[in-house]
Amino acid sequence: MSVGAGSPAPRRRGRPSRTDATTGPDARTRILEAARTDFAERGYDKTSIRGIAKTAGVDAALVHHYFGTKDEVFAAAIELSFEPALVIPDILGSSTEGLGERLAGYFIGVWENPVSRAPLLAVMRSAMTHEAAAKVLRVFVLRRLLGRIADQLDVPDATFRAELAASHMVGIAVLRYVIQAEPLASAPPEKIIAMVAPTLQRYLTDPSPSGD
């Protein structure tokens, strides 16, 4: 709890050197990765600032310094997992043609990759059982993500439509990866994408999607 920015800490009694790791952008990245690991492995409830600091090999004060409260570390760690927010513009691209397929393909791809799946499942589990985690997901992640998609759509109720599309992807994730209910759990990704793409396309681009 003692490290001031820029002051290299002396080595002490056989513990790993914390010279360069305790401050700077490197420390910030390691804190975020530690937070992501801790939240994924232990869930929201059992993760603490102190535990994250330990995993990252820094002082707890530094975690507070960079991120503030536990909820804020959680939000930042989620954002790291949700890189989608950054990729979305590319998915939308210059044309809405094929948008549903690109978006479905992207999300299923994120879920199919165990590296991105684990923290996302952890986030969803936490959000299902802890209001604080739900709030983080709601306020920091979903609002931004949906806003970013909606901004690029040229339809009425764009945010509502983006959220409906997101709800479908969330539901597929719950049944396929969490409940593991067949036949969805074993269906090839391409089959799911092919079925879901027209739905997302309709939600995101059809001027009057309820009048099909």
Added chain:
Amino acid sequence: MSVGAGSPAPRRRGRPSRTDATTGPDARTRILEAARTDFAERGYDKTSIRGIAKTAGVDAALVHHYFGTKDEVFAAAIELSFEPALVIPDILGSSTEGLGERLAGYFIGVWENPVSRAPLLAVMRSAMTHEAAAKVLRVFVLRRLLGRIADQLDVPDATFRAELAASHMVGIAVLRYVIQAEPLASAPPEKIIAMVAPTLQRYLTDPSPSGD
């Protein structure tokens, strides 16, 4: 907690009479309702056969007698909540016209009603965090429910399609009622139904739904 069917039970030392309540179909119903309450209020983890027996005012042995293991009581309690399995035939009706709208209306109605919502949310929370609960949902509930819908459909991959439809309804429930993300959380039910109905209709009746 003391009333046996048709037989006024004598009062004894301030504790509820268990004369008629300890056996028979009446006790079975009360055990199920107690199980539903306990699972909803305490979650899967903290609910026990002993606790259910206490809530129902019967001996734990009777719970075992009627239902077997904790998982089996859980499954029966879920089924009680999921009365949909019984209502589905009416929703399908004699024609597939308007099926998407009837199904969306039915599910949103179940979720909008706080009485049916609470135990369903509890089941989903349990299933997200406990493999035993997920298995119950997978094996006892989803398989039957999806099978019953799929049996009435005249399309290839009927179970897969029914599950995709179900996944959308699950995802909407997660974002609307659990995460409470706007604008979906405050959207009027009719608006959601109008948007989702064509999706369900396509999944459940379109002969080549990925070729929209």
